[in-house]
Amino acid sequence: MSRQMGDSHRRFLQIMMVNGIVDEHEARTLYQHCCERHNTQHVPDKLDEFIDIINSKLQPMFMQIRKGMSEDNGQQYYALVNMAETDVTRMSSDYADNELELFRKTMDLIVNTENGKASSTDILNSADTMTTKKLKKSETEHLLNRLVSDKWLSEKRGEYTLSTRCIIEMEPYIRTMYQDQVKVCHICHNIAFQCQICEKPTCGIKIHNPCVARYFKGRAEPRCPACDDFWPHEIPEVRRPHSQSRR
Amino acid sequence: MTQRKRLSNTQSSSQSKRQPSSLVAQEEDDDATFTQPSTSQVQRGLEKLTPAQIDQKTAEVVQYFLVKDQKKIPVRRADLVKHVVKEYRNIYPEIIKRASRTFDQVFGLKLVEIDAKTHMYILINKLETAEGISPINSPANPKMGLLFVILSVIFMKGGVVRENVIWNTLKKLRVDPGEKHEEFGDVKKLVTDEFVRQRYLEYVRIPHTEPAEYEFHWGQRADIEVSKAKILEFMGQLHEQDPQSWTQQYREAHSCPSSTQASTSSQR
Numbered sequence: 190m191s192r193q194m195g196d197s198h199r200r201f202l203q204i205m206m207v208n209g210i211v212d213e214h215e216a217r218t219l220y221q222h223c224c225e226r227h228n229t230q231h232v233p234d235k236l237d238e239f240i241d242i243i244n245s246k247l248q249p250m251f252m253q254i255r256k257g258m259s260e261d262n263g264q265q266y267y268a269l270v271n272m273a274e275t276d277v278t279r280m281s282s283d284y285a286d287n288e289l290e291l292f293r294k295t296m297d298l299i300v301n302t303e304n305g306k307a308s309s310t311d312i313l314n315s316a317d318t319m320t321t322k323k324l325k326k327s328e329t330e331h332l333l334n335r336l337v338s339d340k341w342l343s344e345k346r347g348e349y350t351l352s353t354r355c356i357i358e359m360e361p362y363i364r365t366m367y368q369d370q371v372k373v374c375h376i377c378h379n380i381a382f383q384c385q386i387c388e389k390p391t392c393g394i395k396i397h398n399p400c401v402a403r404y405f406k407g408r409a410e411p412r413c414p415a416c417d418d419f420w421p422h423e424i425p426e427v428r429r430p431h432s433q434s435r436r
Numbered sequence: 437m438t439q440r441k442r443l444s445n446t447q448s449s450s451q452s453k454r455q456p457s458s459l460v461a462q463e464e465d466d467d468a469t470f471t472q473p474s475t476s477q478v479q480r481g482l483e484k485l486t487p488a489q490i491d492q493k494t495a496e497v498v499q500y501f502l503v504k505d506q507k508k509i510p511v512r513r514a515d516l517v518k519h520v521v522k523e524y525r526n527i528y529p530e531i532i533k534r535a536s537r538t539f540d541q542v543f544g545l546k547l548v549e550i551d552a553k554t555h556m557y558i559l560i561n562k563l564e565t566a567e568g569i570s571p572i573n574s575p576a577n578p579k580m581g582l583l584f585v586i587l588s589v590i591f592m593k594g595g596v597v598r599e600n601v602i603w604n605t606l607k608k609l610r611v612d613p614g615e616k617h618e619e620f621g622d623v624k625k626l627v628t629d630e631f632v633r634q635r636y637l638e639y640v641r642i643p644h645t646e647p648a649e650y651e652f653h654w655g656q657r658a659d660i661e662v663s664k665a666k667i668l669e670f671m672g673q674l675h676e677q678d679p680q681s682w683t684q685q686y687r688e689a690h691s692c693p694s695s696t697q698a699s700t701s702s703q704r
Contacts, residue, residue, distance in 0.1 A: 199544030200563050206502070246542045251494045273499060282503045383578075 197223040198243050209340055210268040210354040223345045257357035260383040262428050263399025270358040287321040289334050299351055305382025306348040376400040385422040392416035402427045446565050470517050473526050481526040493524045494534040505559045507513050508634035513555035521583045550656040560660050585634055590652055664689035
């Protein structure tokens, strides 16, 4: 197969630039669409190879289409990431300085909780301690909505989590900034925010909820894969892939 | 708005749209600090740099253009040199050459200088963007729908229309320029400011009108990016009429085979 980029690759990349992140199912649909549009061969199982060709050309631009798992539903996602600025300054063309400060504070809150969630009340309270131009309550709420629609945060019942896109894109930054707080999932070795934790104090490993579901599926008595202690948490069901649920 | 934060630092001059004379003056002023280096200067400059340094600078230039392109804002050479190229200005032509090659080969975009005097650049999509471009739920851009309607009216009326023609058309579509629209916000500002800044439209005062009256033309970006044949096809569907029945428009739409898109396939 040719390692050269064709118009099908370029179209795929353009759509990725507009969307920022797509789930695996969407990526496959898109792959097929782009190939058909430009009359190039579409091999259903070769999505990752197709993306590798794009990535080889993106690399000199410090950009990459990176794959990662959603902590929420365990599905694979593809995000277009910018590696030149892996920290929050990446967002500086869309957000003002004080808005970025609030986003950093939200990140602090999320990283420092056990369940990887921050309530809207906590975020609103943290807005009071801002050093740059303070945000009014309504402005903070508006900003949180924007962060959700721009896919940096996810929201469920008034609680905010880091979105899949944010984790994929900012993982290197999060790992350096929060070295002491951040833990990785014992199963998939990616950073873990929304997860279950082993209750034995000397162990305390973390496992993503979807990883828990997959790891303990079909086991009679769940035991911690690290210390072999009883795993006391409720084991979630393995979610079917390609369900219509979105990030 | 905050979205223009970074832009406002660099493009504050373009806000003063209402005084075109001072705008031009300032641009020339900024640009005067930059003189295009000669071929031999570029050659000597390149010899002093490592390939990695040149690649890095090219990447920065590409990123800069991509960020501006998200809002469809033209890039001024003076700003590009001042904020990105900086101490590499002596090899500027080489960096632009490499950046254009990257846009062409990797992104399917074309870097176009839309104004040779003020040295403005925009990125134009080389891949044909038909309606319903993406099979997945892309963040729809309703503003483009509005723009398409305006461009259609201008084209069908022979390339130029008085502004009240546009406002009346929009009112018929329940988009009142005097009211805040749910989707578009300040419609008048969107049409006469945002679309103009993005070079989709030109909004010019009709000479010797008192009080001042304005008319709309297609902007440079629209000329290159929007297919007149597509518009005619759309009109045909709308009025259930054969596109060929608009003889003059049909001839215009098919005289120069819609510039960039047709040439795409020939360029590797």
